[in-house]
Every structure is written in structure tokens, then in C-alpha cells.
Amino acid sequence: MESFYTAYPLIQQLYGVDIQTDDFEEIGLIAWNHIGNRISKLYKYKVKPSKDQMGQYYVDLPCNCDIIEAITYGWEDWNYTSNTKINGDYNSQFTENYIEGRKILTSPLYLSGKFVKYEQVGHTIYLDNSSTIFILYKGVVLDDEGLPYITDKEALAIATYCAMIKMRKEGFVLRNSAIIQQSQLLYQDWLKLCSAARVPQYVNQNEMNEILDVNSNWGRKVFNKSYKPVR
DSSP states (O other): OOOOOHHHHHHHHHOOOOHHHHHHHHHHHHHHHOOOOOOOOEEEEEEEEEEEEEEHHHHHHHHTTTTTEEEEESOOOOOOOSSTTTOOHHHHHHHHHHHHHTTOOTTTTTTOOOOOOOOTTTTEEEESSSSOEEEEEEOOOTTTSOOOOHHHHHHHHHHHHHHHHHHHHHHHTTTTTTHHHHHHHHHHHHHHHHHHHTTTTTOOHHHHHHHHHHHHHOOOOOOTSOEEEEE
């Protein structure tokens, strides 16, 4: 992986376009989001919801949270309603916890517990109770400048996008059709480089095995029962 600023000198070297560093960061991050790659690290976070003035329970997500993978309670689903028992079938609770405790070789994306029903507003999630929850999320790995790491292919795509945006703006300001046409040619190059940057350089055997597992999965979801397909 390379620093985000690896793309900066390519703009001048490949296209002869000068751009300020602030503009490069803003436009480059737009290009990076278009590409859609995330070099992320998994985090697990245990927290008890707070209560606001309106009586709503909420949790502020960690500042480095980029993608939420799962939010669960600290217990498994069980038959808490029963036709034969007043307080639910406790035997099913013991069974579910025993099964969960015996699981081995689970994926890093696997998180025990019943899934939480929540609403996310900005960087805050809202819940209907105060039970402790567990959050599994991905946080983007950043370089020394606080910007995301990128690959060589992403650096080339980002440099092309920045040059295209800068050149198109210059063409509109100067009312110069030749410069606008050049920016349109760069746009076509950007589309190709963006697609190429989305393709991993290499797929190892573990990743291929996960792809084949997804293609051959025959699991079935049961209504109102937490289903964690990642094993």
C-alpha cells in the first residue's frame, strides 16, 4: 500500500496539470470514493446506550467507524414465548448458548448474540432499550497525513480524475473548447482506470474459498430469528 499523496506528483508528470494540495485532497477523495475500495481494519466495541432528554436510548459510534458489520446483544435468540411455559422455554436458551459456545473456526466477521434493531442517524444509532450491545465495524486505515492508503492502480486513477476535473474547469472558465475536449478524453481514461483499480491484483486461496462458499450456501432464514450467515 502507498500513501495517498503518491498520486499527487503523477498529475504533473503524466498530464502537465498543476493543482493545489488542498484541491488535490478534496478532488482525490471524491475519486477514491468513486473507486469504492476500502483498506479497513475490524474493530469490536462494547458499549451501554445512553439516554437523551427525550427518553431515547442512543450510542455515538466511534470516530473511526466507516462500515457497520453487525450490532448484537450479549445473548442468543431463544424461544421467549411458549404455548406450554409461562416465561418462555428456558431449555432453548441453554441449548442456543451451548451451541454458540461450541462454535470454532468462525470468520472474523462473525459476532455472537441476537441482532439489534436500530436506526442510524449520522454518526449515532438509536435503540429501544438500554441493554449493552456489541458493535463490529470496519475502520479505514489512514496514513500519516490522515488520508487513506491506496494501491498503485488507485494512484493512477486518482491522478487522472484530478487532472480531468482541473482541466475541465479551466476549459469552462476560459471558454476553450479544445481544453474541454481534452478533459472529455481524460474522462474516458478515468473510467477505464477506475474499473481497473477495483480489480484486486491477486486473489489467494482463502479468498477464493470464501467466494465459492457464498456461491454454494444453502442456508435459510427463519422469521424473527437472528441469522448470521458468516461462519
